[in-house]
Amino acid sequence: MSRARVRWNGQAVNRAARAGELRGLRIGAEHLLQVSRDRVPIEEATLERSGVAVVDEADVSAVVAFDTPYAIRQHEELEYRHDAGRTAKYLEGPLDEEGAVILDLIAAQVRRALRG
Numbered sequence: 001m002s003r004a005r006v007r008w009n010g011q012a013v014n015r016a017a018r019a020g021e022l023r024g025l026r027i028g029a030e031h032l033l034q035v036s037r038d039r040v041p042i043e044e045a046t047l048e049r050s051g052v053a054v055v056d057e058a059d060v061s062a063v064v065a066f067d068t069p070y071a072i073r074q075h076e077e078l079e080y081r082h083d084a085g086r087t088a089k090y091l092e093g094p095l096d097e098e099g100a101v102i103l104d105l106i107a108a109q110v111r112r113a114l115r116g
Contacts, residue, residue, distance in 0.1 A: 013114065020113025022057055024106030029053035029062035031102060035094040036064065041074050041082045064091065 033053040040048045050067045066075075074080065078088050087093065 016113045016116065017110055018060075020110035021060060021106060022055060023113070024109030025060065025062050026053070026055045027109060028102035028105045029055060029064055031105060032064050032091075032094055032098060035098055036066075036091045039085065039087050039090040039094065040066065041080070041086045041088070041090065047071060047074060064095075066091065 030053050033051050037048050037051055040051070042048055047066055047068050047070070050071065051064070052067065053062065053064045055062045065071075075088060075091060080088060082088070
């Protein structure tokens with residue numbers, strides 16, 4: 001009969017998983033920001049340039065936002081006409097469409113961190 005010893009270092013595993021989770025969250029937020037920037041209504045590109053992706057490490061959450069006085073109105077007003085490829089719901093649409101991709105990006109970083 002063979003014997004095997006397993007040594008479990010749970011704290012190291014948890015630290016690695018957390019680091020991978022945060023890295024994946026940052027990559028996922030940046031991905032969403034880029035896809036949204038490709039759709040944001042553009043006149044002078046001020047709205048597009050105002051986009052940011054921020055990760056709160058303590059809360060393990062991310063925010064993607066556009067920060068101009070008219071960002072919300074441009075996002076919500078479905079009757080506005082935009083250039084080809086540009087649209088209202090420029091953040092909501094990509095989040096719905098890219099949600100699975102973002103989750104895959106996070107999962108890949110967690111797996112990578114746990115292998116290392």
